[in-house]
Each structure stands twice: as structure tokens, then as C-alpha cells.
Amino acid sequence: MPLPTPFHTRTAQHCTSAQWRNWSGYMAAINYQYTHDFEYYAIRNAAGLIDVTPLYKYEISGPDAANLVDRIITRNAHRCKIGQVLYTPWCDDDGKMVDDGTVQRFSEQRFRITSATPNLWWFQDCAYGMNVDIQDISADLGALALQGPKSRDILREVVKGIDFNKLKFFYLAEGKAGRIPLVVSRTGYTGDLGYELWVERKHAEKLWDMLLDKGQKYGITPAGLNALDISRIEAGLLLLDVDYISSKHALIDARLSSPYEAGLGWAVNLKKKRFIGRSALAREKAAGSVWQFCGLDVSWPEIEALYGKVDLPPLVAGVASRLAVPVYSGSRQVGQATSITFSPILKKYIALATVETGDIMPGSKLSMEITVEFAREQAEATVVKLPFYDPPHKRS
Amino acid sequence: MAERYDAIVIGGGHNGLVNAAYLARAGKKVLVLEQRHLVGGATVTEELYPGFKYSVFSYVISLMRPEIIRELNLPGHGLTILPLESTLTPLQNGEYLYRGSDPHETRRNIARFSPRDADAYQDYGHTLFFMAKAVKYMLGIVPPDPTSLHPKDMLGLAALGKYLTGLREDDIYNLTKLMTMSAVDFLEQWFETDVLKATLSASGIIGTFLGPRSPGTAYVLLHHYMGELDGNFRAWGFAKGGTGAIAEAIASSARAFGAKIRTEAKVSELLVKNNSVRGIVLDNGDEIFADTIVSSLDPWQTFLNLPPNGSMPEELLTDIRKFKFKGSSAKVNLALDALPQFNCKPENSNFLRGAISISPSLDYLEQAYDDAKYGDFSRRPYMDIIIPSMIDPDMAPPGKHVMSCFVQYAPYHLREGNWEDKREALGDAVVNTLAEYMPNIKDIILHRQVVTPLDIEERIGLSQGNIFQGELSLSQLFFLRPAAGWAKYRTPLKNYYQCGSGTHPGGGIMGAPGRLAAMEILKDGGH
Known part of the structure; x- marks a missing residue:
């Protein structure tokens, strides 16, 4: 039975659809309302409030904290400033991704890492011989993502002690909501202006109430996983075990992915002398990767035509699909699309895909399988650079 | 040297802008002339009270053609259509009828008035889907003239005939009913609940000078269902930033294709020589020349006011004078x-x-x-x-x-x-x-x-304040819009075209007249 998050008394009240999903053992609303439409548009147009408590959270402290984090992740933890947040993958010795998440630096000797899957054993193994303390604080902290162009206006009214003009993209600050101490990081999973709020679980409900109260006039709307999923695909953000498989879960080698193959080559810092997976990644960098991660813009006129053949309007699902489908170049399969959605804001049918390297690059015309009235068809799909949606206010 | 363009579009409403964008997209050198200080015509957002933005005239985006949204990359130019998917009809006694996106909730609401109607509502929606589908084809074509022997018309009619005979029997019957019945008579095929019939029929009277029991209103009601056909493309809803944001997005797209847009430039007359347009005169006396002139203004402006006296056939002018506006x-x-x-x-x-x-x-x-x-x-x-x-x-x-x-x-x-x-x-x-x-x-x-209707006329030039540039009555639709023989965006003056809502397929923020007219102009060579 999934557990309630610290916000559950509140999320349950808003979840009039009674649609929940088990997310890492917690009850997470899929849609609060009958459809996700208003929730999605709240994220893009006002502010969506998402309970992201089920993320795994670890606190790493002690004299060797920076050394350990640096050893685990592919980016340079020593260059992570106090108050900075890094998004990063981490790999096994073969350079294959274990997980991805954010690293928050609170002081010289204190970090927090968020991740999609349990990592305590991995972090502890990596820390062998180091003077460092690793705590799983997943259950102690409630986490809310407040995402959307109005999120900053709302936080200005709720949180004291933080200068939101100065809180830059991928930085964090500590402040207070009333008497509640909390951490605010300017991070998120939507590709919009947004923040994540980290609070002790005993203060969770109070914080939720304050946000809803002050946020009402800015259109704050509790948003569920369906809205979040569409947003993150538009933002070109990966989802573990959907767009790539953790090397700790993969049953066959073919399912492994390196950061280069997952579009995270920019986050691999080979200038670092030592980190887990470095030699394998250096070899891959030199030899070139087999796979690449990309966006697909699926031709709407072709979708209309395919549905038109059976006399239907285009019925592409209103929610994102995580059912992988083949991607072809001519008649040859060159990869798979793993996350697919209609983008309400771009009015495009888009997908995140893993395809062969070689000739395929932005602008290449591939085709993606689409099932129309029980028949497998293909629609032209143009390779595009990610993200699909990148509003200027994200970094403003 | 005098200014010279391939095409001048008169009027910067949404259809004028769509037309200009398509012409510019085809490589034409295009100038849009708008009399007001901002583009949009009836699709404008104005901050008339500090901090409060009004969609002054039109207020929802109704049927914007998906192909226009896509071909002009309007999302890339800032167009966001937000969902607007429920209708509340409050009653004076504290009762209400609510219809929303959850069909079960809607059913429960209607069932408070009539369990029978609650169930019939699904069948009604099902029928309207097929009606909308049948009519959608017609919205996307240049209306062929049934009296003409021109091969293009013959082909057009043959295609239309083939299309119509391909419809299901029920659709043809229902379509005939829809074209001739009153909204109320049409609805009474399903419903008994007064407030439900009233609210549904209301979409049949919007912009017309008719009551819900007047024949011909059933057709207008259908317009509200057309958006269903676009699936989750959602060409229906509220434009972020108000309707002005739609015009801004189209204008931005047109500019990106190279069109020029000049505001506070009121056209007073066409320049005509040998039955062909050569340019326009602005009300400050400036002359601007172009090979093609397109009017997005309503039929009265397009045929009666802009062309110099004597340049249009009298019979057509008589027809146009009788074109019904009757702002309501x-x-x-x-x-x-x-x-x-x-x-x-x-x-x-x-x-x-x-x-x-x-x-x-x-x-x-x-x-x-x-x-x-x-x-x-x-x-x-x-x-x-x-x-x-x-x-x-x-x-x-x-x-x-x-x-x-x-x-x-009004x-x-x-x-x-x-x-x-x-x-x-x-x-x-x-x-x-x-x-x-x-x-x-x-x-x-x-x-x-x-x-008021007079404000609409005076401020944005819609004759008699008719929001559709002329009533959407059966006698003013398809090959009769705006006049028999002149429904294909052309006019008796060579190189002078029309592209406003007064042409097929009519009003609403749809953009179809602007686009279809551009296609015809380009077919003619887009002089």
C-alpha cells in the first residue's frame, strides 16, 4: 500500500478525480481534476504546485563530502559553489548511467543529492574509506515544486529572507515561510520558471496552505503527474527507466546507456582526473557513441492524413505515452521513441528518442511508428535539438 | 520614387494579417495598412483601465484553422490557446446548469432537470460531431459556383457532390434539418429541459438578428462544435493575452515572412485604371502602388466605399447593398x-x-x-x-x-x-x-x-456593428457570400480581391477567408 506524503491531507482534498499513482511507494496524484488540461496550463501560464516528495533525498556531510560527491558524479563537485545546484548523471565503472538528479551544496562539507531511485547502498559503497556521513533523508523532507511564470511572484509573498531577484537558475537559498524554515532551489522538471521547496515534514501542511492562500490570486493550481510529464517532455528532460534504464536495473547490456548516449555529454567533465566511469567515458568520447538522444517533431499533416484514411480526426492521446515505439530511417529501424506527447503549447506531436549516431542529425527525416485504428503506420518525424520548449522567462 | 509592393492588404484584422502572412510566405512583397494605432481589428486587447486588459470586441478564439496555426507557426510567435471548457447557466432561484469536461459530471447536472435529457445529451453530441465533420469540408474549399460552366467550378461541384453523396444517410437528413430549422426545433429532437435548450440554442443566435425560434439559427449553433474535429489540437478556447495576442502572433509571423505592417494608415480609395487596380490612396493623400490589392474589410467597404464611382457593375452593387448586416x-x-x-x-x-x-x-x-x-x-x-x-x-x-x-x-x-x-x-x-x-x-x-454596435462600426469599421461582417444566414453563405458570382475572393476589378469574414466561410476568429483568398491570389499568379 503506498504511503501518504506529508502533504497528503491537502493533496487528497484537491484530488477530486481520485486518480493516484504509486510513485516510489507514495500516493501521487495523476490528475487532480478530471483532465490534466488546467494543470498543464497552470505550469505554462500561471503556477502549478506539484508534490515531489517521493524523490529520494540524501544528505552527505563530513570532511570528505566534496570528494565523495565528486567521485560519484560526472560533473565537478569541487567547483560547485555553496548555494549552487548541479544537475548531473552518475555512472558505474563502465560509464553507464546509474541515475541522474540534482546535487545541492549547502556548505564546504554538506551536500544533498536527489535521485529517482534508491542510491544509499551505491553512495555508501563509493564512500569506502572516506571520512563522510551519508543519510537517507527521503522520509524526513517534504518537497514541492512550484513551477510556472507566476511562481516567483507567489514565493515573494510567502517566503522571507530570500532575495528572489538574486536567486539565479540552479541556485538555492534558505528562508522562512512564516516561522517555517525551508530551502528554496530554483530548479524543476518542467522547463519553465520554477522552484522546488524543501521542508521538514512536520511543516509540510502549513507550507502548502500558505502557498495556496497567497498563490490563489496568481492562479496557483495543484498539478499532477500527467501535467508534469507533458511539461518535462517539452523541456527535453529525461526520465529514468523510461528514456534510459539504470545500469542497476538493466537485464541485458543492450539496455545500458552512457551520458553521451542520453544527451548528457555536456555534463561529463573529463578534465576531472578521477570519477567513477571516467576511463570508459573517455574511451567512448574518443571512439564516438553508438546512440544519441534527440527530439522528434512528428508531422501533424501526416498524422491528420493517417487518421483521415479511416475517417477519424487525429486522436493522439491527451496524455503523454511511455510506450516505446520504433523509429525508422527508410525501412530500417534506427532506434526508438520512448516518451511521446502532443504538446499543447507548441501544437506539435513530439517525442524523445534514442537513435543511431552516424548520419542522423537535426533536420534528418525519420519516421515514427504510430498506431491508427489498430493498424501500425508510420509518420514522418524530423530530428530536432532539445528542448522543444524553452521560454525566456525560465532564466529571467 | 513612389512606394511599390506586390500586394497591399487593406485592414489589419486577423483575416487581413493571415492573408498578408501567406502572401509574404510565398515571397511577395506585402504591405498591410491598418487605420487604427494597433493591428487586430475586432481581435484586439486594450488596457483601458490601468492594469486591466480587455479583449474589447471578440473574446474567445473560436475556430482558428489548425493549418493556419501550423503553417504560420503561430505558437512560435506567441500564440497560446488556453482551455475554456465549461458552461454555467445560473438561474435566478439559485439553481444552475453546469456542463464541463467530465461527461459524468455533466450528465449528473442535466439529470437534475431531466434524466432523459442527461442520456440524450451524448447522442446529441454524437450527431453534432458528424454534422461538424460534414460541414468542415465546406469550410476548407473555395465555394464553386453552381451556375458556372467554368471547368474549375465544374470540378469543384463534382468534388462537392462526391463528398456529399459519400456522407451517411443520417448525416444528409440531419444536415438538411440543420440548414433549415430553428435552433430550438433542432434541439427539441433530443431535449425537453428548458434551460438546456435555451443555453444550447444561444450559440445559434450569437451575432445574428434572429431569435432561437427563428429558422436558420440551427446552423450557427453548429459552429461551436467545429473545434471538436481538431481533437486535442484545440483551436477553440481563450488566447493568452486576450484576442489581441492572436493578431500580434499573426502579425509577428507575417513580419517574419517579410511583410510590412503600417498602422494609422487609413485607405480612402482605390486607384483604378482600365478596370484594374493599381494602388491605393491614403486619407492623407499619399499614394501607394501595388500589383494586387486585397480588402479584408466588410463587403460594404470593399465594394461600395473603396472603389471609385462607376468602377463596379451596378447589379453587384445592388446585391451588396442588400447584404444583411443588422448588428445585434x-x-x-x-x-x-x-x-x-x-x-x-x-x-x-x-x-x-x-x-x-x-x-x-x-x-x-x-x-x-x-x-x-x-x-x-x-x-x-x-x-x-x-x-x-x-x-x-x-x-x-x-x-x-x-x-x-x-x-x-442591441x-x-x-x-x-x-x-x-x-x-x-x-x-x-x-x-x-x-x-x-x-x-x-x-x-x-x-x-x-x-x-455598442455603433461603437463597433465607428471604431473598427464593421458596418452596422455586425461582428461577422454580415449575418451568417443561409442566404449569405457559401457561394452566396458576399454575393452570387463573387464568392471566390475575386471582384469585378482586375487584381482586386476580398479576404474578410464577409467572404466564405464567414466570421469568428477562424482565419479561413484570409488563407483561402491568399491561395486564390497566388493561383492567379499573385500579380
């Missing part, structure tokens, strides 16, 4: 200090993000029409209301709101007095009517703008 609607825009409180308490608290329809009964609508028939505005009008700030928080300061009330009936021709004197009386009638459903409304109004 007004708009009241309110800036509110807080949210209105309703007498009724809908179970779905999101109802303020949808439409609110003041259409409590059929008799109410007919009585509203009765007032107008004899030259008065409705003392208790039908209203279609939205609260844009509930959908887009940028429309008003935080915690404050704007309310858009489409008001019918006849252009008043029996007594004039609109200058009656404007505020209409505003009072609207607010008094609102107060019957929202008791606190009078206490929260910070600013009120009343837009």
Missing part, C-alpha cells in the same frame, strides 16, 4: 475589484474558468429578441460571459479581475434616441441583469466599458 450585439467589459459571488453554488469550483451563460429559459431569450425586433436593446439581455483573468492571470492585477460580457440584443438601429445617449443605459441593463445572479457585482465594478 454589444459588449460590456468590466474591471472588477474581486470575484463575483453567485447565488448558485456549483459543485465544481472551477466554473469561473469557463463560460457563464445568461440564458435561463427560451422565453427569456425570445423576450430579449422581442425588445430588439421593435428597435430597443434587450432590457434583460442574453449574455455570454467569461472572466479572462481566471484563465490568464496576466489579464488583471493579482486578485483583481476582468469580465467580458457579450450582450445580445440593435444597430434604435427605435428611439441614439446610441450615444443610450450607451450607459445599456450598460445599466447589463449590470442589473448580472446582479440578479451575482449579488455583489455592483460593489466590485472598478471600470465599465460599453461597446
Whole structure:
């Protein structure tokens, strides 16, 4: 039975659809309302409030904290400033991704890492011989993502002690909501202006109430996983075990992915002398990767035509699909699309895909399988650079 | 040297801009001339009270063609269409009818009035889907002239005939009914509930000078269903930033294709030589030359006002003079200090993000029409209301709101007095009517703008204030819009075209006339 998050008394009240999903053992609303439409548009147009408590959270402290984090992740933890947040993958010795998440630096000797899957054993193994303390604080902290162009206006009214003009993209600050101490990081999973709020679980409900109260006039709307999923695909953000498989879960080698193959080559810092997976990644960098991660813009006129053949309007699902489908170049399969959605804001049918390297690059015309009235068809799909949606206010 | 363009588009409303964007996209050197200080025509957002943005005239995006959104990359130019998917009809006794996106909730709501209607509602939606589908084809084609022997027309008619005979039998019967029946008669095939029939039929009278029991209103009702065909493409809803944002997005796209747009440039006359247009004269006397001139203005402006005397055949002018405008609607825009409180308490608290329809009964609508028939505005009008700030928080300061009330009936021709004197009386009638459903409304109004049919005509040039550039009645549709023989965007003057809502397929923020006209111009060689 999934557990309630610290916000559950509140999320349950808003979840009039009674649609929940088990997310890492917690009850997470899929849609609060009958459809996700208003929730999605709240994220893009006002502010969506998402309970992201089920993320795994670890606190790493002690004299060797920076050394350990640096050893685990592919980016340079020593260059992570106090108050900075890094998004990063981490790999096994073969350079294959274990997980991805954010690293928050609170002081010289204190970090927090968020991740999609349990990592305590991995972090502890990596820390062998180091003077460092690793705590799983997943259950102690409630986490809310407040995402959307109005999120900053709302936080200005709720949180004291933080200068939101100065809180830059991928930085964090500590402040207070009333008497509640909390951490605010300017991070998120939507590709919009947004923040994540980290609070002790005993203060969770109070914080939720304050946000809803002050946020009402800015259109704050509790948003569920369906809205979040569409947003993150538009933002070109990966989802573990959907767009790539953790090397700790993969049953066959073919399912492994390196950061280069997952579009995270920019986050691999080979200038670092030592980190887990470095030699394998250096070899891959030199030899070139087999796979690449990309966006697909699926031709709407072709979708209309395919549905038109059976006399239907285009019925592409209103929610994102995580059912992988083949991607072809001519008649040859060159990869798979793993996350697919209609983008309400771009009015495009888009997908995140893993395809062969070689000739395929932005602008290449591939085709993606689409099932129309029980028949497998293909629609032209143009390779595009990610993200699909990148509003200027994200970094403003 | 005199300015010279491949094409000049007169009028920067949404159709003019769409037309210009398509011509520019095809490589033409295009100039748009708009008389006001901003583009948009009836699709404008104006901040008439500090911090409060009004969609002054049109207020929802109705049927914007998906191909236009895509081909002009309007999302890339800032167009965002927000969902608007419920309708609340409050009643005076605290009762209400609510229809939303959850079909089960809607069914429960209708069942409070009639369990039978609640179930019939699904079948009604199913039928309208097929009707919309049948008509959609016609919206996308240049209307062939049934009297013509020109191969293009013959082919067009053959294609249309093939299409129509390909429809299901039921669709053909229903389509005939839809074209000829009143909205009420059509609805009574399914429903017995008065408030449901009233609210559904209201979409059949919007912009017409007809009552819900007048024949021909069933067709207009269909327009509201067309958006269903686009699936989740959603060409129906509320444009972020108000309807002006639609015009801005199209203008931005047109500019990106190289079109020039000049505001505060009113065209006074066409320059014509040897029955062919050569350019235009602005009201400041400047002459600008172009190979092609396209008018997005309404048929009266396009045929009666712009061409020099004697340049158009008299019979056509007679037809155009008889083209029915008869503006029947007004708009009241309110800036509110807080949210209105309703007498009724809908179970779905999101109802303020949808439409609110003041259409409590059929008799109410007919009585509203009765007032107008004899030259008065409705003392208790039908209203279609939205609260844009509930959908887009940028429309008003935080915690404050704007309310858009489409008001019918407000006849252009008043029996007594004039609109200058009656404007505020209409505003009072609207607010008094609102107060019957929202008791606190009078206490929260910070600013009120009343837009009469005369205002619509004077400010944005829509003759008699008709929001569709001429009624959407059967006699003014398809190959008869705006006149028999001239429904294919051309005019008797060589290289002079029309692209406004007064041409097929008509009004609403659809953009189809602008696009179809551009296609025809380019086919002709786009001189």
C-alpha cells in the first residue's frame, strides 16, 4: 500500500478525480481534476504546485563530502559553489548511467543529492574509506515544486529572507515561510520558471496552505503527474527507466546507456582526473557513441492524413505515452521513441528518442511508428535539438 | 520614387494579417495598412483601465484553422490557446446548469432537470460531431459556383457532390434539418429541459438578428462544435493575452515572412485604371502602388466605399447593398475589484474558468429578441460571459479581475434616441441583469466599458456593428457570400480581391477567408 506524503491531507482534498499513482511507494496524484488540461496550463501560464516528495533525498556531510560527491558524479563537485545546484548523471565503472538528479551544496562539507531511485547502498559503497556521513533523508523532507511564470511572484509573498531577484537558475537559498524554515532551489522538471521547496515534514501542511492562500490570486493550481510529464517532455528532460534504464536495473547490456548516449555529454567533465566511469567515458568520447538522444517533431499533416484514411480526426492521446515505439530511417529501424506527447503549447506531436549516431542529425527525416485504428503506420518525424520548449522567462 | 509592393492588404484584422502572412510566405512583397494605432481589428486587447486588459470586441478564439496555426507557426510567435471548457447557466432561484469536461459530471447536472435529457445529451453530441465533420469540408474549399460552366467550378461541384453523396444517410437528413430549422426545433429532437435548450440554442443566435425560434439559427449553433474535429489540437478556447495576442502572433509571423505592417494608415480609395487596380490612396493623400490589392474589410467597404464611382457593375452593387448586416450585439467589459459571488453554488469550483451563460429559459431569450425586433436593446439581455483573468492571470492585477460580457440584443438601429445617449443605459441593463445572479457585482465594478454596435462600426469599421461582417444566414453563405458570382475572393476589378469574414466561410476568429483568398491570389499568379 503506498504511503501518504506529508502533504497528503491537502493533496487528497484537491484530488477530486481520485486518480493516484504509486510513485516510489507514495500516493501521487495523476490528475487532480478530471483532465490534466488546467494543470498543464497552470505550469505554462500561471503556477502549478506539484508534490515531489517521493524523490529520494540524501544528505552527505563530513570532511570528505566534496570528494565523495565528486567521485560519484560526472560533473565537478569541487567547483560547485555553496548555494549552487548541479544537475548531473552518475555512472558505474563502465560509464553507464546509474541515475541522474540534482546535487545541492549547502556548505564546504554538506551536500544533498536527489535521485529517482534508491542510491544509499551505491553512495555508501563509493564512500569506502572516506571520512563522510551519508543519510537517507527521503522520509524526513517534504518537497514541492512550484513551477510556472507566476511562481516567483507567489514565493515573494510567502517566503522571507530570500532575495528572489538574486536567486539565479540552479541556485538555492534558505528562508522562512512564516516561522517555517525551508530551502528554496530554483530548479524543476518542467522547463519553465520554477522552484522546488524543501521542508521538514512536520511543516509540510502549513507550507502548502500558505502557498495556496497567497498563490490563489496568481492562479496557483495543484498539478499532477500527467501535467508534469507533458511539461518535462517539452523541456527535453529525461526520465529514468523510461528514456534510459539504470545500469542497476538493466537485464541485458543492450539496455545500458552512457551520458553521451542520453544527451548528457555536456555534463561529463573529463578534465576531472578521477570519477567513477571516467576511463570508459573517455574511451567512448574518443571512439564516438553508438546512440544519441534527440527530439522528434512528428508531422501533424501526416498524422491528420493517417487518421483521415479511416475517417477519424487525429486522436493522439491527451496524455503523454511511455510506450516505446520504433523509429525508422527508410525501412530500417534506427532506434526508438520512448516518451511521446502532443504538446499543447507548441501544437506539435513530439517525442524523445534514442537513435543511431552516424548520419542522423537535426533536420534528418525519420519516421515514427504510430498506431491508427489498430493498424501500425508510420509518420514522418524530423530530428530536432532539445528542448522543444524553452521560454525566456525560465532564466529571467 | 513612389512606394511599390506586390500586394497591399487593406485592414489589419486577423483575416487581413493571415492573408498578408501567406502572401509574404510565398515571397511577395506585402504591405498591410491598418487605420487604427494597433493591428487586430475586432481581435484586439486594450488596457483601458490601468492594469486591466480587455479583449474589447471578440473574446474567445473560436475556430482558428489548425493549418493556419501550423503553417504560420503561430505558437512560435506567441500564440497560446488556453482551455475554456465549461458552461454555467445560473438561474435566478439559485439553481444552475453546469456542463464541463467530465461527461459524468455533466450528465449528473442535466439529470437534475431531466434524466432523459442527461442520456440524450451524448447522442446529441454524437450527431453534432458528424454534422461538424460534414460541414468542415465546406469550410476548407473555395465555394464553386453552381451556375458556372467554368471547368474549375465544374470540378469543384463534382468534388462537392462526391463528398456529399459519400456522407451517411443520417448525416444528409440531419444536415438538411440543420440548414433549415430553428435552433430550438433542432434541439427539441433530443431535449425537453428548458434551460438546456435555451443555453444550447444561444450559440445559434450569437451575432445574428434572429431569435432561437427563428429558422436558420440551427446552423450557427453548429459552429461551436467545429473545434471538436481538431481533437486535442484545440483551436477553440481563450488566447493568452486576450484576442489581441492572436493578431500580434499573426502579425509577428507575417513580419517574419517579410511583410510590412503600417498602422494609422487609413485607405480612402482605390486607384483604378482600365478596370484594374493599381494602388491605393491614403486619407492623407499619399499614394501607394501595388500589383494586387486585397480588402479584408466588410463587403460594404470593399465594394461600395473603396472603389471609385462607376468602377463596379451596378447589379453587384445592388446585391451588396442588400447584404444583411443588422448588428445585434454589444459588449460590456468590466474591471472588477474581486470575484463575483453567485447565488448558485456549483459543485465544481472551477466554473469561473469557463463560460457563464445568461440564458435561463427560451422565453427569456425570445423576450430579449422581442425588445430588439421593435428597435430597443434587450432590457434583460442574453449574455455570454467569461472572466479572462481566471484563465490568464496576466489579464488583471493579482486578485483583481476582468469580465467580458457579450450582450445580445442591441440593435444597430434604435427605435428611439441614439446610441450615444443610450450607451450607459445599456450598460445599466447589463449590470442589473448580472446582479440578479451575482449579488455583489455592483460593489466590485472598478471600470465599465460599453461597446455598442455603433461603437463597433465607428471604431473598427464593421458596418452596422455586425461582428461577422454580415449575418451568417443561409442566404449569405457559401457561394452566396458576399454575393452570387463573387464568392471566390475575386471582384469585378482586375487584381482586386476580398479576404474578410464577409467572404466564405464567414466570421469568428477562424482565419479561413484570409488563407483561402491568399491561395486564390497566388493561383492567379499573385500579380
